[in-house]
Amino acid sequence: xxxxxxxxxxxKKRLETDKDIYFLSADFGAAxxxxxxxxxxDNFIHCGxxxxxxxDIATGLALQGKKVFxxxxxxxxxxxxxxxxxxxxxxxxxxxxxxxxxxxxxxxDAGPTHYITEDFACMRSILNLNIYTLADASSAxxxxxxxxxxxxxxxxxxxxxxxxxxxxxxxxxDNLYRLMGDTVTKNKILVIGSGKMSQIIADVYKxxxxxxxxxxxxxxxPFPDTLKILLDECGGVVVVDEQTPAGSLGAxxxxxxxxxxxLSKKVKVLTLPEEYxxxxxxxxxxLKKHGLSKENILKTxxxxx
Amino acid sequence: MDLQRKAxxxxxxxxxxxxxVKQGHPGSAFSMLEIVTTLYHGGYVDFExxxxxxxxxxxxxxxxxxxxxxxxxxxxxxxxGKGKPTCLRVxxxxxIPGIDMTSGSLGHGIGVGAGMAIADPNGHVHVVISxxxxxxxxxxxxxxxxxxxxxxxxxxxxxxxxxxxxxxxDDCLMLNSIREKLSGFPxxxxxxxxxxxxxxxxxxxETAYQPKIILxxxxxxxxxxxxxxxxxxxxxQAITEEEIEQCRKEINDVTA
Numbered sequence: 415x416x417x418x419x420x421x422x423x424x425x426k427k428r429l430e431t432d433k434d435i436y437f438l439s440a441d442f443g444a445a446x447x448x449x450x451x452x453x454x455x456d457n458f459i460h461c462g463x464x465x466x467x468x469x470d471i472a473t474g475l476a477l478q479g480k481k482v483f484x485x486x487x488x489x490x491x492x493x494x495x496x497x498x499x500x501x502x503x504x505x506x507x508x509x510x511x512x513x514x515x516x517x518x519x520x521x522x523d524a525g526p527t528h529y530i531t532e533d534f535a536c537m538r539s540i541l542n543l544n545i546y547t548l549a550d551a552s553s554a555x556x557x558x559x560x561x562x563x564x565x566x567x568x569x570x571x572x573x574x575x576x577x578x579x580x581x582x583x584x585x586x587x588d589n590l591y592r593l594m595g596d597t598v599t600k601n602k603i604l605v606i607g608s609g610k611m612s613q614i615i616a617d618v619y620k621x622x623x624x625x626x627x628x629x630x631x632x633x634x635x636p637f638p639d640t641l642k643i644l645l646d647e648c649g650g651v652v653v654v655d656e657q658t659p660a661g662s663l664g665a666x667x668x669x670x671x672x673x674x675x676x677l678s679k680k681v682k683v684l685t686l687p688e689e690y691x692x693x694x695x696x697x698x699x700x701l702k703k704h705g706l707s708k709e710n711i712l713k714t715x716x717x718x719x
Numbered sequence: 720m721d722l723q724r725k726a727x728x729x730x731x732x733x734x735x736x737x738x739x740v741k742q743g744h745p746g747s748a749f750s751m752l753e754i755v756t757t758l759y760h761g762g763y764v765d766f767e768x769x770x771x772x773x774x775x776x777x778x779x780x781x782x783x784x785x786x787x788x789x790x791x792x793x794x795x796x797x798x799x800g801k802g803k804p805t806c807l808r809v810x811x812x813x814x815i816p817g818i819d820m821t822s823g824s825l826g827h828g829i830g831v832g833a834g835m836a837i838a839d840p841n842g843h844v845h846v847v848i849s850x851x852x853x854x855x856x857x858x859x860x861x862x863x864x865x866x867x868x869x870x871x872x873x874x875x876x877x878x879x880x881x882x883x884x885x886x887x888x889d890d891c892l893m894l895n896s897i898r899e900k901l902s903g904f905p906x907x908x909x910x911x912x913x914x915x916x917x918x919x920x921x922x923x924x925e926t927a928y929q930p931k932i933i934l935x936x937x938x939x940x941x942x943x944x945x946x947x948x949x950x951x952x953x954x955x956q957a958i959t960e961e962e963i964e965q966c967r968k969e970i971n972d973v974t975a
Contacts, residue, residue: 436838459837462867467830467860474834474844477813477820498857501824502831506813 417572418485418515420551422446424558425483429454435562436475440465440486442515447485465495472510473502481509481565487521488514488571492533496540499569504540509565513572517547517609518656519686520574522697526690535661537569538635545635546589547571547608550579553632557589573610580616580630590638594619594628600649602627603719605711606667607654608634614701615654617708622715634663637670646676650719653683656706660688682714722916724974726756729783730942731970736779737955738963739800743809746952747777750880750913750937751847757919758845759784767842769819769835773828774849774878778811778818790817826855829875833865836873844873851883853894865930866904874923875932878913880939882950898934906932913937942970 422437423446429435437450438459451458461468465486472482484491491514503510514533521528537545544566548554557570584593594616598604604627607615612630619628627648629641645651645667655663664683671677686704693700701707730752737745751774758764759781772778782799785791791806798805806815810823820831832846852858865873879897881887888894901908907927911918913935922933939953940946943966958966 462860462863464857464860464864466826466857467833467864470827470830470857470861471834471837471864473827474831474836475838476834477831478835478838480838497824498827498830501821501827505821 415551416444416576417548417551417554418444418513419446420554421513421558421570421572422450424555424562426450426453428562429457432481432562433457434479435481435483436472437483438468438472438485440468440484440491442486465490466498469495469498469502469512473498473506473508476503476508476510477506481562483511483513485513486515487528488516488530488533489528492530492537492569496536499543500540503567504542507542507567509567511561511565512569514569515572516574517571519691519697519700520610522700523694525692525694529691531656531658531686532661533571534634534655534657534663535665538661538666540569542567543635544568544633545571546633548573548632549609549612549630550577552579553589557632560589571609577610577613580612581620582630586638586640590633591641592630592632594630595623595626598627598644598647600647601625602648603650603652603715604629604644604648605652605654605715606631606663608632608663609656611654611656611706614706614708614711618711618715621708621712625715625719631663634666637666642670642674645671646674648679650679651681652711652714653681654706654711655683655685656701657685658688659683659685680718682718684710684714720760722757722760722920723753725760726753726916727942727970727974729756729780731974732783733779734943734966734970736800738958740809741800741955743779743955744776744953745955746880746882746940746946746949747774747849748780749941749943749946750939751777751876751878751935752780752941753914753916754847754876754878754919754935755780755784757916757923759788761916761920761923763923764845765843767839769832769842769844771820771822771828771832771835771844771846772811773822773846773852774825775810775822777849778822779809781811781818782807785817788817791815825849825852826857828852829858829861829865832873832875833861833868833870836870837868840872842872845876846873847876847878850877850879850881850888850894850897853877853897854892862901862904866906869905870930871927873930875930876935877932878935878937880937882939882948882953884950884953886950901932905929908932908934910934910936914941942973944969
């Protein structure tokens with residue numbers, strides 16, 4: 415199941431009893447949304463291809479106490495509407511969930527206008543806003559219910575494609591992060607990623623479970639306190655992020671480690687390059703070419719730890 | 720109540736406050752004073768209703784009104800500009816009692832107002848925007864939305880004083896004719912002298928069958944020859960004692 419369908423399905427279920435929920439779309443769809451908007455037309459608002467107005471309209475709804483979900487393709491709901499997000503829900507601290515589909519180079523055949531390889535850095539700078547990145551459908555379902563139970567201002571990053579369930583061994587409650595591996599010790603390397611990268615980390619973990627603890631970081635902002643402790647206790651860190659370098663997940667991890675004085679150990683950060691990728695070949699090809707692959711993570715581990 | 724006189728009394732008070740605070744946007748506040756005075760003292764704002772000042776730099780025009788309605792504490796008004804604690808700021812924000820929206824960045828008010836109006840169909844949302852906000856794409860996005868959904872429990876005032884910071888709108892980047900541009904939308908559009916409280920009331924009282932837009936033709940810096948139609952008085956400027964006295968004389972003449 416697509417992550418977005420898993421999420422919207424939960425919103426739809428809740429609408430049966432809660433008519434204070436509003437789901438706004440800037441002309442972006444999903445199979446589950448087709449059912450939602452047909453069944454609950456009063457609670458679905460088509461804002462047109464107008465991401466900025468959508469956030470302002472959501473702000474007005476939230477100021478009146480409504481539970482609001484804004485939904486659009488990732489590059490447009492994030493960077494195009496970031497000033498609206500700052501001045502509306504962020505500045506007024508309103509519990510709006512901003513649902514952003516197609517993280518990284520998920521729209522690989524479309525090209526750089528449709529990639530979103532800097533949203534993490536940009537959205538992390540927005541105050542009062544939590545950031546979640548989803549690696550599989552079960553995470554989407556859990557997060558939807560958390561946000562329906564207790565709305566908060568957040569930016570939720572969905573992968574465009576269906577992804578398999580991660581082989582998680584340890585689920586940290588409240589949608590913070592999930593571990594692949596057991597006890598963190600000085601002999602273990604934490605390999606941290608989110609979304610699609612967590613899927614690649616799962617493949618690494620399967621081959622190197624003796625050396626690696628995989629971390630699917632769901633909520634990167636605020637950075638989980640317990641993960642800061644694991645970063646302090648481990649023997650080294652590799653961060654993998656489908657973003658360009660500046661302000662990527664690596665920056666968040668390094669900040670967390672600096673806070674705990676954990677920076678004496680080696681940290682490697684793998685990202686996309688500082689360039690727009692006009693070459694095509696599909697997502698897997700591009701990820702592999704630029705080092706976001708199982709092979710390169712294994713090489714990084716072998717070369718450095 | 721003589722709304723015209725009431726607006727000028729607020730103009731007089733605000734002038735003294737601008738002199739005291741030494742910053743702010745007098746030109747923009749004085750151009751919309753009759754609009755907001757009419758709304759609040761003309762009986763157009765009920766408890767459930769909202770007034771959004773999308774041109775957030777002019778929100779100060781609401782402060783003495785909200786003080787008179789016992790919403791903003793007198794002490795906060797008195798303290799503003801004297802280096803004492805106050806909730807008041809040059810730009811409006813929701814931490815100030817009675818201010819329904821944090822504004823200051825242009826082009827947000829109509830969208831936020833639309834969301835509020837949908838959420839509370841029993842309330843009415845008044846949104847005051849500047850003509851300069853018609854340069855913002857998000858304003859037109861929101862106008863399309865209001866028109867399509869025929870959101871009738873909101874009224875949009877456009878304060879048209881023909882000036883932006885660098886000069887006349889027609890010289891900088893032509894907006895006119897605003898009415899013709901809006902006439903393609905399913906709105907009921909009214910034009911008024913934005914400093915004539917009777918005309919504003921008449922437009923508010925008119926039955927509208929579509930969302931209502933009131934084009935308010937105004938003078939930036941209205942009430943003071945020093946400021947009227949002077950783009951530099953968008954911002955508070957250094958002002959001499961002689962100029963202050965001249966401004967006081969002019970406003971006293973109309974409020975005596």
